[in-house]
Amino acid sequence: MIHQQTQKQIAVIGGGVMGICGAYFLAQAGHQVAVIEQRSNVAEESTLGNSGILSAGSALPWSAPGMRKAILSGMFNQESPNVLNARFSPALWCWMRRWMAESEVQRFRLHTHQMQRLASYSQDLLQQIEQHFQIDFEQSRGLLRLCRNDEELAALDPARELLSECGVSHRLLDSSAARALEPALANAGNVAGALYFPDIGAGNCTLFTKQLKAILQGLGVHFHFNSNVSAIAPHGSRVALQIDGQQLSADAVVCATGSASAKLLKPLGLRLPLHAIKTYTATASVKNYEDAPKLAVLDSSYKVSMARIGSRLRLAGVAEFGAKNMDIDDKALRTLLKVAHDWFPDAANFNSASFWCGHTPMLADEVPLIGHTGVNNVFVNIAHGGSGWSMALGASKLLADQISGLPSEVDLDGLTMARYG
Incomplete structure (x- = not known):
């Protein structure tokens, strides 16, 4: 109207x-x-390479407390949520220093509140549009933020407190409850627990x-x-x-x-202090529907998301800093595929997945x-x-x-x- x-x-x-x-x-x-x-x-x-994730529970800054340590440790791992490109420039180094400074606890809390205001508002508007126009964009409800061990699970406590302040509906699940909610985790390795967000989880952005x-x-x-x-x-x-x-x-x-x-x-x-960060997706056809997740998933350790979009699974994540071209980085692919095989090994034809990379413009905050x-x-x-x-x-x-x-x-x-x- x-x-x-x-x-x-x-x-x-x-x-x-x-x-x-x-x-x-x-x-x-x-x-x-x-x-x-x-x-x-x-x-x-x-937009073509969008992760598909819609949940307000995912709208948190990447630059969280502990970011410096995570980036440095990831430099020597075969799989990592972050990749530092060899063609590292002084301009990008200045930007990254500013970006990592934003991981200070009070700055992180402030930025989370700002992002959550937009995400919660967006959820309300999406519901209105969805109902008014009766559109179907392969949307699904629910997101699980999965943890591999008790240390990761305990580390979620500050985020849970912050999300509660922002009014984001969520529930902490133990291993049994997480597997019961998402039966496709039956073949997964270590599931210490999860945060469950019941609102809309994912959809086909394109x-x-x-x-x-x-x-x-x-x-x-x-x-x-x-x-x-x-x-x-x-x-x-x-x-x-x-x-x-x-x-x-x-x-x-x-x-x-x-x-x-x-x-x-x-x-x-x-x-503007705007830099383009290279991100990746992998999209694979579902081969065993009973082994494919119905909920959207976010891996707490590797910051990789996984969304069921129709008959496909889309993995998204890995931030590559300093990349000027559109070459696919092997380390990024290993990270995406590791997450897929760890959680849902029999769900899709991951070895024949199609890969995409693109630049995501981001301000330091x-x-x-x-x-x-x-x-x-x-x-x-x-x-x-x-x-x-x-x-x-x-x-x-x-x-x-x-x-x-x-x-x-x-x-x-x-x-x-x-x-x-």
Whole structure:
């Protein structure tokens, strides 16, 4: 339902899940919206390799207390949640120092609260969209954060306290209860216990984005594919975009361009501490359905997620720092496959899995950047990191409300450009 009459002409740059969610809420607010995407369809870059995880229980910063020790120890392991690339640059080293400083307990707690505000809000909005449009994007309920030993289980206590503060529903399970809830763990090795999050766990992000695209077309949103935006510049009271040698003018522009954001925003004087972290997924066809998990799973030790998406299993994780190319790192693959074989060894054809890697843009504090840039009518919805889909709808609704001049339904503190002021 459109709540207001058309107010502005708005160009959204980026056809990933962030851009499409933003376009949805802007169209719902009554704006004329055009989505500009360099690929031939939506969801063909980072969204294509999305982990599938939707649970608010996964929306925690990677830079947690103990991060320095974990990264250093992982350097000498054959499998590790983090990979340091040999082409390590001074600029990235400066960024990593800043990133690891954010793992200090109070900073970690602050950023978790900020991310959880978005994730919980997103869950509510997703439920509304799901019910209103009756869409099916292979969604499933429930996420298990599995622990391999008692030490890992005990280490969850601070996170449990923090999640309770944030109002995230969860329950601590012992080994027997975890196996009873997820029978596919029958062939798993050590299951010391788990945290169980009963709300929506996972889904097909690419399918969701394409279904939302169809809804947007019904709302009159225009899509411009195979269109590359090379520059954004103020143009009187409006904003001009250079697209393949031609100029397009709009009342406002939303930059939801993922890894390309820093380059696009730099000429506007916006120098954000944004770095692209390389992440990996492995997708395998289910061969034994009784041995495949019905719940989404997060491995506490290796920070690898596992989601059932229709007849496939998707593993996602491993952060590679310093990578400039799209080569597949052997250490990353070993980590993904180890997690798969440890928990669900007979579930899928893991040896014939298809592998994907892509760049995830992330700020040092890992909190998304939403709203006005301070430059004319240029807005951003970027830097959602590895928990992007779980925060996408909330971030996009907040952005649309800002552009529409409406009050925000969630506290914006720590989510806007003001934190760099």
